[in-house]
Amino acid sequence: MYRYDEFDERFVRDRVAQFSDQVARRLDGSLTEDEFKPLRLKNGVYLQLHAYMLRIAVPYGTLSSKQMRQLALIGERFDRGYGHFTTRQNLQFNWPKLRDVPEILGLLADVEMHCIQTSGNCIRNVTADHFAGVAQDEIEDPRPVCELIRQWSTAHPEFSYLPRKFKIAATGAQHDRAVTKAHDIGLRIVRHPDSGEIGYEISVGGGLGRTPMIGKVVRDFLPKPDLLAYLEAIMRVYNQEGRRDNKYKARVKILVHEIGTEEFRSRVEAEFATLDGPSVNADPEELARIEAYFAPPAYETLPRESAALAAARASNPAFDRWAGTNLTPHRADGYSAVTISLKPIGLAPGDATSEQMRVIADLAERYSFDELRVTHAQNIVLPHVRQDDLHAIWEALVPAGLATANSGLITDIIACPGLDYCALATARSIPIAQAIQQRFEDAERQTEIGELNIKISGCINACGHHHVGHIGILGLEKRGIESYQITLGGDATENAAVGEILGPGLPAEEVPGAIEAIVGVYEAERNDGERFIETVKRVGLSPFKAAFKELSHAAD
Amino acid sequence: MAAAPKRPPLPVILLANDLLDGDVVFARAEDAGALSWTRDPALALVAAEEPDAVRLEGFAAAEIAAQHVVDAYLVDVAIGADGPVPRHFRERFKTLGPSNRPDLGKQAGEGIAARRSA
Numbered sequence A: 001m002y003r004y005d006e007f008d009e010r011f012v013r014d015r016v017a018q019f020s021d022q023v024a025r026r027l028d029g030s031l032t033e034d035e036f037k038p039l040r041l042k043n044g045v046y047l048q049l050h051a052y053m054l055r056i057a058v059p060y061g062t063l064s065s066k067q068m069r070q071l072a073l074i075g076e077r078f079d080r081g082y083g084h085f086t087t088r089q090n091l092q093f094n095w096p097k098l099r100d101v102p103e104i105l106g107l108l109a110d111v112e113m114h115c116i117q118t119s120g121n122c123i124r125n126v127t128a129d130h131f132a133g134v135a136q137d138e139i140e141d142p143r144p145v146c147e148l149i150r151q152w153s154t155a156h157p158e159f160s161y162l163p164r165k166f167k168i169a170a171t172g173a174q175h176d177r178a179v180t181k182a183h184d185i186g187l188r189i190v191r192h193p194d195s196g197e198i199g200y201e202i203s204v205g206g207g208l209g210r211t212p213m214i215g216k217v218v219r220d221f222l223p224k225p226d227l228l229a230y231l232e233a234i235m236r237v238y239n240q241e242g243r244r245d246n247k248y249k250a251r252v253k254i255l256v257h258e259i260g261t262e263e264f265r266s267r268v269e270a271e272f273a274t275l276d277g278p279s280v281n282a283d284p285e286e287l288a289r290i291e292a293y294f295a296p297p298a299y300e301t302l303p304r305e306s307a308a309l310a311a312a313r314a315s316n317p318a319f320d321r322w323a324g325t326n327l328t329p330h331r332a333d334g335y336s337a338v339t340i341s342l343k344p345i346g347l348a349p350g351d352a353t354s355e356q357m358r359v360i361a362d363l364a365e366r367y368s369f370d371e372l373r374v375t376h377a378q379n380i381v382l383p384h385v386r387q388d389d390l391h392a393i394w395e396a397l398v399p400a401g402l403a404t405a406n407s408g409l410i411t412d413i414i415a416c417p418g419l420d421y422c423a424l425a426t427a428r429s430i431p432i433a434q435a436i437q438q439r440f441e442d443a444e445r446q447t448e449i450g451e452l453n454i455k456i457s458g459c460i461n462a463c464g465h466h467h468v469g470h471i472g473i474l475g476l477e478k479r480g481i482e483s484y485q486i487t488l489g490g491d492a493t494e495n496a497a498v499g500e501i502l503g504p505g506l507p508a509e510e511v512p513g514a515i516e517a518i519v520g521v522y523e524a525e526r527n528d529g530e531r532f533i534e535t536v537k538r539v540g541l542s543p544f545k546a547a548f549k550e551l552s553h554a555a556d
Numbered sequence B: 001m002a003a004a005p006k007r008p009p010l011p012v013i014l015l016a017n018d019l020l021d022g023d024v025v026f027a028r029a030e031d032a033g034a035l036s037w038t039r040d041p042a043l044a045l046v047a048a049e050e051p052d053a054v055r056l057e058g059f060a061a062a063e064i065a066a067q068h069v070v071d072a073y074l075v076d077v078a079i080g081a082d083g084p085v086p087r088h089f090r091e092r093f094k095t096l097g098p099s100n101r102p103d104l105g106k107q108a109g110e111g112i113a114a115r116r117s118a
C-alpha cells in the first residue's frame, strides 16, 4: 500500500490545522455561512437533514487494517457506532458535530487519511476497480496511476475552481468493474494492438445525475508517460470552456455533448500539442517510487486448487453457497478475493458498525496481507486470501452478520442514503432496498435468478447509480407522496448503457411487486444460462413494459 | 431588489440546524414571550397568523446572523395530538430521524432538550 512521504504528511497536517482555524472563525462569527460553506465542503463536511455529514476519502478504495480500525474508533467516539460505505468508495459518517470535526481530521491524519477534495468543484477522489492487482483479466494494476493522479490533482492551483465537480475512475482489466464510462474521465489500461506497449484508453464525458451520459473515447491509445500532460489538456479545455452559467449544464459531459466528441478531441489534442510534456508529466523515477508500493504481496507457492476448501464446501452447504457467490478467482494460485457483503437482508446497504469494521480489519490483518478494498457496490473485499483459510474466515464473518451470500445477486442492492439522511432527496431509498431484499430473501430463489443489479437513488442526482442498474429505481415526489420510477437495461460495465423508463411511477408498496413482475418476464424468456441483462438486451423492453402495464392496471 | 419571501401556507413552525452540533432545532416562545430554540418538536411555537410568521422570519434572520443556527426556514404544519406535525414528508423525517433506524434521532428521544443550549 502507498505510504505518505514527508510532503504528504505535512500537507495533510497543515490542512487539519487550516480547517480547525476555519471552524474556529466560523464559530466566533468571523466567517458567515456563505463564506464557510465552500471551505467546509472542500474538507468533506456537508449539512444533512438531521446532522452534519463527514465524507472520508478512501483513495482508489484501498484501506489497511489500521485505517479501518481508526474508522471504527471515530464511528464509536464521534458518531453513532456505524458508517456508510458509498458508491464513490468513500465512507460517510452521518452524525458528526461540527465542533468535533477538527479532532476527527487529526485522527484520520494519524493513519494517513483525510477528507480533502471529497466535495466541491475540484477533481474528486479517484476510484478504481476493487479487484485491482488481483483480477485475472488485468493488464496492470491501475492504483499507481490513481495515486499519481491524486498527488497531481490535490490542491492543483489551476483546477481547484472548476465549473463543477470532476470524477475520474480507472481500471486495468478487460472487464470494467469501476464504471469508468459513467465518470468525467474513464481510464482503461490497454495494450497496444501492434507494439504490445502498455498505455491508456481515455474516455471523457460520462456521468449520471439529471443528464446521464456514457463517456466517449477521445484517445484509443495514450502512451503511459504522457498521461499527466494529456489530463492537463483535458482539464484545461474543460476549465476554460465548461459552462459556468448554469450548474446543471456545467459538467464536462455537457461540453462534450454540445460541441461534439470530434471537436472536443481536437481542442484537447491542440492543447496537448502546445504543452511542454516533460515539464508536466511525472518523473519516471517518481512513478517507479509509487509503483513500488503496489508491488504484489509475498504470496506463498500453493497448488492451484485447495483441497481444504473443496472438503469444507462439500460438508457445509451454507459455506458452499457463500463460497459460490462471494469469491473471485485470484491471479495467484491457491488464493481468492473475498467479497464481504454489506447487504444483509433488511439492513441499510453499505452500512457497517464499528464492531463489524474491527472484525473485518482483524481478518485482513490475519489473512489478507493487511489490505482491504471498498467496492462501488458498497461491499468490502479481502483481496488476497489463501483458499485454505476461507472456511475460518467465513466462520468469523457469520457471527458478525457479515456472511450474507449474495454478491452480485438481486439482494446485493446499491442504495444511496435517500431521504432518511440526505437533504437533497426527494424520496427514501433504503426502505425500498429493504423491502426488495425481504421479498427475495430466499437463497435458492436468488441463485436461480442469478446476476442482477438493482440500484436505487433517492433523487435525480443519481448517487445510487440507478441509470446503470440492470433495474434502476429513482425516488421522486409525486403529488405529495414518494413515487418510484423504474428503469430497465442499464449496464455499468464495459457495455455501459443507460436504462430506459418502463412506465409511470409507483408508490413504495408496489415496488417489490413490480420487481417480481420484471423477474417473472426474465424467467419466462431466458435461454439456458442467459443472464438477466443479456435477456433484456436480446428481447428488448416490450415484454417487460407489457407486464409492467398489467401491474399498474391491477393497482388501479 | 429582494423578492418577497416565499412563505408556506399557515400555520407554520420555524426549524433550523444548530450551527455547532448540526441537529434540528425549533423556535419556541419563552414564558415571557421572547423567542428561543428548543430541540423538542412538540414545543415548537406554531404561528397561525401572518404577523406571527413574520416574527419567526425575523428571528431566523437574526439567529443566522448571530451564528447560532444554519438553514432556518418555515414549515407548514398540521396540529396533531402531540403538537405540530409538518405536512410534508421531508420535514416530518427531519423532526423524527432516519425511518430505517427508529433507534436514532428525535424519534428515539435523542437530543430532545427543551432549550438549544441544554
Ligand code: HEM
Residues within 6 Å of the ligand: A046, A048, A053, A085, A086, A087, A088, A092, A164, A167, A182, A206, A207, A208, A209, A210, A211, A251, A415, A416, A417, A422, A423, A424, A461, A462, A463, A464, A465
Ligand atoms: C450529502 C450527501 C450528498 C450530496 C449533497 C450529493 C450531491 C450530489 C449531486 C448534486 C450530484 C449530481 C451531480 C451532477 O449531476 O452534476 C451527485 C452525483 C453523484 N453522487 Fe452524490 N451526493 C451525496 C451523497 C452521495 C453518496 C452517499 C454517494 C454514494 C453512495 C454519492 C455518489 C454520487 C455519484 C456516484 C453521483 C453520480 C455520478 C456523477 O457525478 O455524475 N453521493 N451527488
Ligand code: SF4
Residues within 6 Å of the ligand: A416, A417, A418, A419, A422, A423, A424, A425, A426, A457, A458, A459, A460, A461, A462, A463, A464
Ligand atoms: S441521489 Fe439524491 S438522495 Fe441520494 S444521496 Fe444523492 S443527492 Fe441524496
